[in-house]
Amino acid sequence: MSSPSQKLGSSDSEIIEGLLAGGPPFEKYALVLYRMCENYIHEAVKKHPLLEAADIHDAYIDAVDAVIKKVLSNQFKKEVAKLSTLLYQIFSNKCIDQLRRVTNHKHEWQRNLNTITEDLPVKSQDFLQSMMEQDDMNDILSVMEKLAHGCKELIMDFDYWGFKPEEVAERKGYKTGKSASQAKYRCMEELRKLIKDEQVTKSAKK
Amino acid sequence: MKPEYEAKISSYLDNKMNDQERQAFEEACQKDTALKEALKLELKARMAIQVYARKERQTFYEKTALFDQVEKKSQSVFLGKPFKMAASVLVICAIGYIVYQYAQPVSPQKTFEKQFRLYVVPTERGQLSDSINPVDSLWYAASLFYQKQEWERSERLLLHLKGQEGFMFNDVSQLMLANIALEQDQPKKALEILLQMERNNLTLGFDISWYLGLTYLKLEDKASAIEVLTPLIKKSKVYGQRAKDIIDQL
Structure with missing residues (x-):
């Protein structure tokens, strides 16, 4: 066959x-x-x-x-x-x-957490799980949509696919791997800022 | 985020710490709130990336699969049966053209152009085929030029026809010549033709009277004009009203 x-x-x-x-x-x-x-x-x-x-x-x-x-x-x-x-x-x-x-009636975000922590020892997975349970994760996970398109692609290449800086530089047309890394760093800062803003907005509503 | 936190957190989440380091890091998180918050933030960022990535990949797979289906279908149509397709397109075009042609209202201009192509051009070039009677063709051509008010060409053909065997140089032809003379501002010539027609007592009596009236008007012979036009007022439905209007003006 x-x-x-x-x-x-x-x-x-x-x-x-x-x-x-x-x-x-x-x-x-x-x-x-x-x-x-x-x-x-x-x-x-x-x-x-x-x-x-x-x-x-x-x-x-x-x-x-x-x-x-x-x-x-x-x-x-x-x-x-x-x-x-x-x-x-x-x-x-x-x-x-x-x-x-x-x-176990777990939330959707727990599946995502499992996916990104699956390589860690079970003890560490449990530690992270209990730490995150205190936080309201709704809406925060969709903040990526608010990032600029270029930023999203850059983050995907680095953090999702795990390409090396030189490979990303070649794929995205940066002069060096360092400049690609710097651009990605700025994008990650922007993403973190968006998450923080989202949390502030949510707590203000409460 | 503090750079020293960032390095530690990455190392922890990317599973690059040994057991001792990992345990120490987890204990530090319990004590250092800033570190704990930084770790949470990084986890949320990574989860957001994960969610976005899954959605993007799903869209990519679904869209590409759909595109593949469409492409496969179109390829089977265009590459699998190219001749059939080409033939179908040609047939559809041909039918469309025929329907379009017949759906068009036949304008006098079109009719003339067609007849001109069929008869006049060959006649003038001397290329008329044997199957077409030259006298008929010349008559057609003369009529067409007359309709187009190409007086000289129509007159030349009519005069040519006058001596042709098999052509009856009838009252219509003569009346056409008279009108051509009038249109060319040659009233005397027209008068000559019309008087000749009147003498021969041809059938187109009212027409002859009407054109005679117009000729006399051109010659500024008002009395004669009134004389020939007056009977038309009562007798002719075609020319009656127009004759009356002229006489009233006179």
């Missing part, structure tokens, strides 16, 4: 090369990876009746992006496993996380 990637006509090597190339090939192969195992979503919908399809879809997107991040940071070794296998493992874990969140 042929693997999903063979059906799409792209091997793991091709996908990895495309993702590492950046620019349009990156977008193309990110999509190839996404579509390569889309059937996992349908399987998960049947497997987890407690979860809504939208939650499973979110989990799949997170899983695809997690695989991409592993490829970009050279953590993925194609000799050891297939991309589809890794994607399946991560996706299964994400679905279980979602299931825990739903059964």
Whole structure:
């Protein structure tokens, strides 16, 4: 039986090369990876009746992006496993996380916290979880929308995909990696300021 | 955010601390409110990025998937059956053109242009095909020039026709010549033709009287004009009113 990637006509090597190339090939192969195992979503919908399809879809997107991040940071070794296998493992874990969140009546923000702290030891995850529980997280998570488009892209490249400053400089047309880092620093300051402003507005309303 | 906080927080959240360092950092957070707030702020920022990223990626995957579908569909139409498509387009265009042509009201100008193309040009160039009777074609051409008020060309063809075998140089042709003479400001010539017609007792009596009246007016012979126009007032429906108006003015 042929693997999903063979059906799409792209091997793991091709996908990895495309993702590492950046620019349009990156977008193309990110999509190839996404579509390569889309059937996992349908399987998960049947497997987890407690979860809504939208939650499973979110989990799949997170899983695809997690695989991409592993490829970009050279953590993925194609000799050891297939991309589809890794994607399946991560996706299964994400679905279980979602299931825990739903059964424990946790908030949406807790899922996001789990995603960004999943590499930390469980003790540290619990520490952060209890620390954040005191805060009202509603609306704060959508502040990114208020940032300038260039800032959003820069933050995505650095903090979401984990590109190195030199790579970001090349992608976004900065002269050096340092100037790209400085620009990103200003953007992060702006983001933090927006979050603070949002908190002040919320407490003033109360 | 203080730079020393920023470095510590990044190191903690990026899992770059060992167990001891991590524990020390967590204890410091309990004591140092500023550090704790800075950590919270950084976590919120990262969560905001995560939320935004997921939304962006979802939009990207969905939009691109949709675009792919549309593109695939259009490719199957345009590349899969190119000849069929081209033929269909040509047929639709042809039908459209025919419908458009027939839907257009036929203007006198168009009719003239068509007839001019068919008869006059070949006649003048001597390229008339055998299937077309030259006398008919010349008559057509003369009539068309007459309608277009190209008096000289119409007169030349009419005079040419006059001697042609198979052409009946009838009262209509003569009346046309008379009117052409009038239009060309040659009332004497017109008078000659019209009197000749009157003598031959041709069928177009009222027409002859009317043009005679106009000719006499051109020649400033008011009495004769009134004489020929007066009978028209009572007898001719076509020229009666116009004749009356002229006589009233005189």
